[in-house]
Amino acid sequence: MQLLDKINDNKAYDIVYNFVEKYQGKFPADLLGELSRLLSIKYKITMDAMTLREVSQIIWDKIEQENKLVKLAKLERDLKRDTSSQDYYCEVCNVKLPKTEYDYSMTNFGKSLCLHHQREKRASPHALKLYEAMRKRGVFCELESYNSSKHIDIAVRDARLYIGIDGEHHNLDPEQLVIDLMKDEESSKEGFATKRYSLKEIDESLDGIADALTEVIKQRAKKFQQEKFFPQESIKNF
Ligand SMILES: [Zn+2]
Incomplete structure (x- = not known):
C-alpha cells in the first residue's frame, strides 16, 4: 500500500491502472520506462521503472483478486439458475x-x-484512506462524488463541505491552480466550502486531519440543520 501511495494523483492512478489492465501482468520494460517519464513530467511523480514495475504488480494482484471474486459471483448466479x-x-x-x-x-x-x-x-489511494478514516469516525460522506460537472474526491453534504486531495502538480502548475480556484468558487456559490489537502499532509497526519474534520463537520451539520428549520429571516422577526 505504501508503494501504491506514491501514485498520488487521480488521473495518474487511472493511467497506471489502465496500463496494468492492458498488459495483464506482463509489463514491457521499454513501456515502463516511458510511463515513468510520463509520470515525472506530467504529474511530478518520481518513480524509476523498477519501482513502477513493483507498483504495477501490486495493482495487478488486486485486479486478479477481484477477477477471482468475479468468477465466483458468476458461478453463484449460474447456480441460482x-x-x-x-x-x-x-x-x-x-x-x-x-x-x-x-x-x-x-x-x-x-x-x-x-x-x-x-x-x-x-478513487485514488489517498482519497480512499481519508474516506475510510472519516467513516470510521461515524461521518457520513461520499467518495468520488459528482456535482453538476465537477468531480469531488469526498463530499459531506450535511456539512456542505467538499474535500479535495491533490497531487503536487495542483500547487505547481498554474493552469491546474486556475482550474481548482474556479471550481472552488463555483462550489462556494452553490453553498459548499472546499478544503484541499496535499498528499503529504494525508501521509503525515491522516488521523489528526480526520479528527479535526469530524469535529468541524459535526458543527457545520448542526448549524445548517438549525438554519433549515429556523432560517435567519424568521429569527430576525422574533
Ligand atoms: Zn459491488
Whole structure:
C-alpha cells in the first residue's frame, strides 16, 4: 500500500491502472520506462521503472483478486439458475443493479459494477484512506462524488463541505491552480466550502486531519440543520 501511495494523483492512478489492465501482468520494460517519464513530467511523480514495475504488480494482484471474486459471483448466479436476461449484477459483490446503473458502469468502466465498486475503482489511494478514516469516525460522506460537472474526491453534504486531495502538480502548475480556484468558487456559490489537502499532509497526519474534520463537520451539520428549520429571516422577526 505504501508503494501504491506514491501514485498520488487521480488521473495518474487511472493511467497506471489502465496500463496494468492492458498488459495483464506482463509489463514491457521499454513501456515502463516511458510511463515513468510520463509520470515525472506530467504529474511530478518520481518513480524509476523498477519501482513502477513493483507498483504495477501490486495493482495487478488486486485486479486478479477481484477477477477471482468475479468468477465466483458468476458461478453463484449460474447456480441460482436465474435465466432472466433482464437482471444485472455487480461483478464484484453480486448485488442487483438497475438497468441505468448497469448501462452507466458498462460505458464508463467496461464492466458491470455497483456504485460502491465504481467509486472504489476510481478513487485514488489517498482519497480512499481519508474516506475510510472519516467513516470510521461515524461521518457520513461520499467518495468520488459528482456535482453538476465537477468531480469531488469526498463530499459531506450535511456539512456542505467538499474535500479535495491533490497531487503536487495542483500547487505547481498554474493552469491546474486556475482550474481548482474556479471550481472552488463555483462550489462556494452553490453553498459548499472546499478544503484541499496535499498528499503529504494525508501521509503525515491522516488521523489528526480526520479528527479535526469530524469535529468541524459535526458543527457545520448542526448549524445548517438549525438554519433549515429556523432560517435567519424568521429569527430576525422574533
Ligand atoms: Zn459491488
